[in-house]
Amino acid sequence: xxxxxxxxxxxxxxxxxxxxxxxxxxxxxxxxxxxxxxxxxxxxxxxxxxxxxxxxxxxxxxxxxxxxxxxxxxxxxxxxxxxxxxxxxxxxxxxxxxxxxxxxxxxxxxxxxxxxxxxxxxxxxxxxxxxxxxxxxxxxxxxxxxxxxxxxxxxxxxxxxxxxxxxxxxxxxxxxxxxxxxxxxxxxxxxxxxxxxxxxxxxxxxxxxxxxxxxxxxxxxxxxxxxxxxxxxxxxxxxxxxxxxxxxxxxxxxxxxxxxxxxxxxxxxxxxxxxxxxxxxxxxxxxxxxxxxxxxxxxxxxxxxxxxxxxxxxxxxxxxxxxxxxxxxxxxxxxxxxxxxxxxxxxxxxxxxxxxxxxxxxxxxxxxxxxxxxxxxxxxxxxxxxxxxxxxxxxxxxxxxxxxxxxxxxxxxxxxxxxxxxxxxxxxxxxxxxxxxxxxxxxxxxxxxxxxxxxxxxxxxxxxxxxxxxxxxxxxxxxxxxxxxxxxxxxxxxxxxxxxxxxxxxxxxxxxxxxxxxxxxxxxxxxxxxxxxxxxxxxxxxxxxxxxxxxxxxxxxxxxxxxxxxxxxxxxxxxxxxxxxxxxxxxxxxxxxxxxxxxxxxxxxxxxxxxxxxxxxxxxxxxxxxxxxxxxxxxxxxxxxxxxxxxxxxxxxxxxxxxxxxxxxxxxxxxxxxxxxxxxxxxxxxxxxxxxxxxxxxxxxxxxxxxxxxxxxxxxxxxxxxxxxxxxxxxxxxxxxxxxxxxxxxxxxxxxxxxxxxxxxxxxxxxxxxxxxxxxxxxxxxxxxxxxxxxxxxxxxxxxxxxxxxxxxxxxxxxxxxxxxxxxxxxxxx
Amino acid sequence: xxxxxxxxxxxxxxxxxxxxxxxxxxxxxxxxxxxxxxxxxxxxxxxxxxxxxxxxxxxxxxxxxxxxxxxxxxxxxxxxxxxxxxxxxxxxxxxxxxxxxxxxxxxxxxxxxxxxxxxxx
Numbered sequence: 001x002x003x004x005x006x007x008x009x010x011x012x013x014x015x016x017x018x019x020x021x022x023x024x025x026x027x028x029x030x031x032x033x034x035x036x037x038x039x040x041x042x043x044x045x046x047x048x049x050x051x052x053x054x055x056x057x058x059x060x061x062x063x064x065x066x067x068x069x070x071x072x073x074x075x076x077x078x079x080x081x082x083x084x085x086x087x088x089x090x091x092x093x094x095x096x097x098x099x100x101x102x103x104x105x106x107x108x109x110x111x112x113x114x115x116x117x118x119x120x121x122x123x124x125x126x127x128x129x130x131x132x133x134x135x136x137x138x139x140x141x142x143x144x145x146x147x148x149x150x151x152x153x154x155x156x157x158x159x160x161x162x163x164x165x166x167x168x169x170x171x172x173x174x175x176x177x178x179x180x181x182x183x184x185x186x187x188x189x190x191x192x193x194x195x196x197x198x199x200x201x202x203x204x205x206x207x208x209x210x211x212x213x214x215x216x217x218x219x220x221x222x223x224x225x226x227x228x229x230x231x232x233x234x235x236x237x238x239x240x241x242x243x244x245x246x247x248x249x250x251x252x253x254x255x256x257x258x259x260x261x262x263x264x265x266x267x268x269x270x271x272x273x274x275x276x277x278x279x280x281x282x283x284x285x286x287x288x289x290x291x292x293x294x295x296x297x298x299x300x301x302x303x304x305x306x307x308x309x310x311x312x313x314x315x316x317x318x319x320x321x322x323x324x325x326x327x328x329x330x331x332x333x334x335x336x337x338x339x340x341x342x343x344x345x346x347x348x349x350x351x352x353x354x355x356x357x358x359x360x361x362x363x364x365x366x367x368x369x370x371x372x373x374x375x376x377x378x379x380x381x382x383x384x385x386x387x388x389x390x391x392x393x394x395x396x397x398x399x400x401x402x403x404x405x406x407x408x409x410x411x412x413x414x415x416x417x418x419x420x421x422x423x424x425x426x427x428x429x430x431x432x433x434x435x436x437x438x439x440x441x442x443x444x445x446x447x448x449x450x451x452x453x454x455x456x457x458x459x460x461x462x463x464x465x466x467x468x469x470x471x472x473x474x475x476x477x478x479x480x481x482x483x484x485x486x487x488x489x490x491x492x493x494x495x496x497x498x499x500x501x502x503x504x505x506x507x508x509x510x511x512x513x514x515x516x517x518x519x520x521x522x523x524x525x526x527x528x529x530x531x532x533x534x535x536x537x538x539x540x541x542x543x544x545x546x547x548x549x550x551x552x553x554x555x556x557x558x559x560x561x562x563x564x565x566x567x568x569x570x571x572x573x574x575x576x577x578x579x580x581x582x583x584x585x586x587x588x589x590x591x592x593x594x595x596x597x598x599x600x601x602x603x604x605x606x607x608x609x610x611x612x613x614x615x616x617x618x619x620x621x622x623x624x625x626x627x628x629x630x631x632x633x634x635x636x637x638x639x640x641x642x643x644x645x646x647x648x649x650x651x652x653x654x655x656x657x658x659x660x661x662x663x664x665x666x667x668x669x670x671x672x673x674x675x676x677x678x679x680x681x682x683x684x685x686x687x688x689x690x691x692x693x694x695x696x697x698x699x700x701x702x703x704x705x706x707x708x709x710x711x712x713x714x715x716x717x718x719x720x721x722x723x724x725x726x727x728x729x730x731x732x733x734x735x736x737x738x739x740x741x742x743x744x745x746x747x748x749x750x751x752x753x754x755x756x757x758x759x760x761x762x763x764x765x766x767x768x769x770x771x772x773x774x775x776x777x778x779x780x781x782x783x784x785x786x787x788x789x790x791x792x793x794x795x796x797x798x799x800x801x802x803x804x805x806x807x808x809x810x811x812x813x814x815x816x817x818x819x820x821x822x823x824x825x826x827x828x829x830x
Numbered sequence: 831x832x833x834x835x836x837x838x839x840x841x842x843x844x845x846x847x848x849x850x851x852x853x854x855x856x857x858x859x860x861x862x863x864x865x866x867x868x869x870x871x872x873x874x875x876x877x878x879x880x881x882x883x884x885x886x887x888x889x890x891x892x893x894x895x896x897x898x899x900x901x902x903x904x905x906x907x908x909x910x911x912x913x914x915x916x917x918x919x920x921x922x923x924x925x926x927x928x929x930x931x932x933x934x935x936x937x938x939x940x941x942x943x944x945x946x947x948x949x950x951x
Contacts, residue, residue, distance in 0.1 A: 605916060609884060612913035616934035617842040623938050624849065652935060659916070672917075716917070 028118070028140055028150065061135075061151030064142070069094040069110070072146065081135070081153050083128030099124035099132060109139075117141045122154070134158040163292070173201045174305050181312035185319065187211065188220050191282075194309055195224035198286055205267060205287040209274070210237050211313075212282045216250065225287070245271045246283050253280070255303060259293050268293035272306050276314035284309065343441075346371045350384060350438040356404045359384045359438055371444040373422055390419035396428055396440075403430045404438055414445050425449035472573030474508070474555070478566040481505040492551060492575045494544030513540035513548060520553075528557075528566055535569075538576065550580040600666040604659055611655045618648045657789035661772055664796045671714045671800050673825055678711055678743060678750060679704050681719060686741070689726050696735045700726075705744040711823045717797040718821070724790035725754040725817050732758030732815070746820070749803065753818040760811035769807065770795040794819070802826050832877035832949035833857040837867040837893065838911070839885050843934070847880060847911065850941055854951050864888040868896055871903045878948050880932075883912040883923065891926055898927055907948050911936075 061078030065071050074089045082089065082097060098106045102123045109121040118140040125133050133155040140148050176197040184190040191209040198207040206225025213219055218237050223230040233243075242250070248271075249256050255272040270293075271285040284306055292298045340347055346368035350359035361379040369375055372388070379387045384400070391397045399412045409431035417426045428442040472489030476482070481504050490497045493511060500507050512520060516539040527535040535555045540548040555571020622645040624630060626638065633641065663669040686700055693700050729739045733756040740755040761769060772792040794817075798805040803821035834856045838844040844860060851858050859876070861867035864885045871879075879897070883890035890910065897903045907930075910923035915933035923931050930944050 605914065608916050609913040612915055612934050613840055613843065616913065616936055617840075617846060619935040620846040620850075620938070621842075624846070627938075629849070629853070648935075663916075670917075 025138070028138060028148075031148065032140065061149075061153075063089070063149045063151065065094055065147045065149065067145045067147075078151055081127075081133075081151060082125070088128075097125045097127075099126050109137075113139045113141055113147060122158075159291070163295075169201055171301075173197055173204075174301065174308070176201060177305050178308055181308055181315075184312070185316055187281075187313055187316050188222070190309075190312060190316070191220070192222040192224075194284075195222045198305075199225040205289075207284070207286040208233070209284045209309075210242075210246075210282050212280065214279070216280075219282075242283070243271075243285075245269075245285070249273050249283055250280070255299065255306075257293060257299065259290065266290040270299065270302050272303065274306055274310045274313060276307075276310040279314060279317075281310060281313040281317075340365050343367060344443075346440075346442045346444070348379075348384075348440045348442075349433075350400070350440070352404050352436065352438065353383065356401055359400055359404075361387065362437065368442075371424075371442070388417070388419060390417050393418070394426070396426075396430075399428070399430050400438060400440070403432050404436075407432045414449060470575065472551075472575075474571050474573065476505060476555075476569045476571075478557075478569055479561075483507060489573055492549060492573055493541050494549075508541075511542045513542070516540050530564075535571065538580075549575060550577045552576045597666060597668055601663075601668045604662050604666065604668070607662075608655070608659050612652075615648060615652050615655070619645065619652070622648060654789075657793060660793055661789055661796070664793075669796075669800070671717070671825075673712050674715050675710055675712045676715050676718075678708050678752075681715070682722070682741065682743060685719065685722050685726060688723075689730065692727070693730050693739065696730065696733070696737070698730055698733050698735070698737050698739055700730075700739045700741065702741040703743070704741075708743055708745040708750055711750050711821070712825055713801055713821055714797070717800065721794050721797050721819060722752070722754070724794050725819075728790060728817070729754050729756035729758070729815075732756055734758065745823070748823050749820040750823060751818060751820045753816050755814060755816040757814040760813050761807060761809040761815055762811055766807050766809060770805070831855055831857065831951070833859070833875055834949065835859045835861060835867060835870060835874075835876045835879045836911075837861045837864065837879065837885065837890070838882045839863065840882075843882075846936070850936070850938065851880070851945070854942060854945065856949060856951075864890065864893040867893055871897065871906070876906050878945075879906055879908045880911045881908050881928070883910055883914055891923075894927055909944065909948070 056075050058075055058077060061081045062075045063071055063078050064073035070093050071089050071091075074086045076086070079086045079089060084092070094110070095103060095106060105121070106123055109119050109123070112119040112121075118138070120136065120138045122134060122136050125135050127133055133153055136152050136154050138150045142148055177194055180190065180193050180197065184193060188211075191211060195207045195209055198204045204225070206223070206229075208221065208223035208226060208230060210221040211219040218240060221234055221237055223234075226233075236243075245256055245258060250273060253273055253275065255270060257268065257270055259268040267287050267290055269285055269287050271283060274281045274284050286302070288298070288302075340363075343365065344367055347363075347365040348361060348368050349363035351362050352358075353360055360381060360383055362381075364376045364379050372379075374387070384391055385397065391400075394412075394415055394417050396412050396415075399410050402408075403410050409429065412426075412428040412430060414425055414427045417424055424444050424446040425448075426442050427445050428440050430438065430440045432438055470488060472492050473486040474489055475484040483503050483505050485497060485500070485503060485507070487497050490500050493500075497503070509517065516537070520537055520539060523532075523537045524535055526532045535553070537553045539551055539553055541551050543549045552574040553571060554574075555569050557566040557569045559566075559568040561567050622641055625633065625641055626645060660669070682702060682704060686702055689700060726739065726741070733739055737757040739757075740753075742753045742755070744751050770791050772789055795805055798819045798821060801821040802825065803819055805817065805819040807815055807817050809815035834851050836844065836847050836851065836858060838847055838860070839862050844862070848858050848860065859870060859874075861870055865887055867879070867881075881890045881893060885893070888896075890912070894908055897906065897908065908928050909930045909932060910928040911932040911934065912919070912923070913934040914923075920931045920933070929948065932941055932944055
């Protein structure tokens, strides 16, 4: 608005004009002195020719006129200024050159010269070609009643001067318009006042404004300087018609300049639309002096004024809308205000200054006051860099500047703020409001940060522990597929973490064995749907080298959403390849062993079959022979046949014992548990043994604890144990001796002892007799018979039941064999 | 008096069995293989079969299964008479469908007691 003050060359011509005048005065003075001297020294005629030469060659118009105003002498310059030749001018009068409107003024000036002897006056003249000029004339009265005049053409300077004055008017107009814009909130009043200012400040002869709505329909109009002349126009506008010029303006949305439409007023007009952005509010037309109509600066200034009016109308409209919205949403606003005040996060609102380089607080909520320990009053209206000088180092100022510039919200992660007054950890969310204001929502996370630091410390410890334990860790955001692994996780698959980038759930999926991924899908589904308490799976992962790595994959969801869907799951990878290999080897070994066992079992079964088959003939036929089925036999014949039969039976028992021991050693001997009454079994055995004992007149005594009734054990083996012990006892007890059986219940065991009154066993032999093929003395077998396998079977059978067997003996006095077996098998298996 | 089929591949054991059965006055037929036995039972009127298990060709258990599959022979009681005499063998043959079990070497008294359960002397 002030660019017309920047002073172009033409506008400083006034002091030059004064200089010129003083020059003219000086020349005049000098000329006067010369003339005086001429009067005094009339004789010095030669100097007149000098003077004439001076006048002729002067750069200014100089003339001499007589008392009637007729030119009597004219110089070259005067001829040039007027456009007339010297000869023509000498036939003319002063008045002939002066414009008619200045004739009166010229007469007054002439009188002044006559009276006072000199005068300076500005008059409008017309040159020979009819153009109007302004000349300044400095005239003095000469002694011979003639007049000497000096003429300078000041037309250009005069115009420039006028223009300055004119532009000053425009400036004051603009100022007034702007003041008005700031003050006035009613558009009807505004346009009227604008018209008044544009004319009353004599900037323009007249002005009129028509307001249009968004569809181009007439709303209102105002005018100034036109009065009745506008009546027709208003009717036309109210009818929805516009002037041609108006239509053109609306079409081009630009300013239209019309030069002197009436051709005789010397005025043109500017028409333009009043707008702001794309919104058109109406048209403004002003009358402009013809001499300025094409002035670019004038047009620019006019545009500026119109732009300001557009802005004002826009503001009024916006304000109207806002006011309406404000009224409607006043409750919402209050609610937001209350939210703003009561929200636990700090909220600060800023407006940008210094072109978005700094920001001034315009609002500051209660939580902010508490977080920053400063009151609202102390911050509002101040620059953020003054209140919080640490904001630059925090990096938040950069965020503010970016957000303000781009309009994109930003999260400024947890960072440490520090200045002379306060310190603490802050987390900021910064966004820009449509109004251009900046909002920062922030929290004091110092407490959390401290907790995090403690957590981090423990996590680091855990991390170290984990790294040490070679456990791979994965952290899965289930819904987004985001994954985090530790270095060890990658290492198990033969990679570094960097090599696996970009990391996601696919990093895992793509490396799992196709067979295992199906199992994975099922197992993870079972877990997510609550059928299992955690996820655990052994899977194969493809190693970088192309082989499969067995991994024990375990995990638990650490965060569920309200619908019960997993959000975050954390788990571990343990490389179990080695274990798997060992397992595989073990399984293989077990299979081999089982196969071998099966082979052993089959072998033993076949061996048993093959040994029994011939024994069938041996025993069967010898029996039949002894029965006399093949003819009566003499006693002499019978005796050796009895030996055959007896030894055949012994051989059979030996075969049975060997097969049993072989089965035990092969590990294929099984225990068949059943429940039975101990008392009954003992009674049956006693009956069975009595026959054998009777041959040696041996008494069998039996004492059974009433507490000992039923037990669960392998009946056949139980009988075998007792049979062997009783058989031995009878065998080693001399004739008329005593064999005692003592059975008691001791806690959850049955304890049964068989005592003989036999030869006894040395301490040394007591340790060996439970081994196979051992009899206490090599000679005993010859005297007492026996396979030497009985006690070994006893020991093995007792052991199979989880019991124990031992012997107490004194040589020459007898032995007591005792065994215990559980009443119920351990683990309750039956 | 009954008609008894003895299936046994060992000649001596066959002789012994034939003797033992004959001693009780029964009619005896002899089959050395399972296939022979199956041929012989067709159209015959055996009251009892004494069946060895380990046989050349099809074994005793297969013979038993075929006998049971054939409605004509399914009703004939079969006693396993075998040197398979380890723990569990008795149950194995009874479960397969034998009515009784005689282990080798044969206890003569036990043999006759068992026989008497199925055929009258």
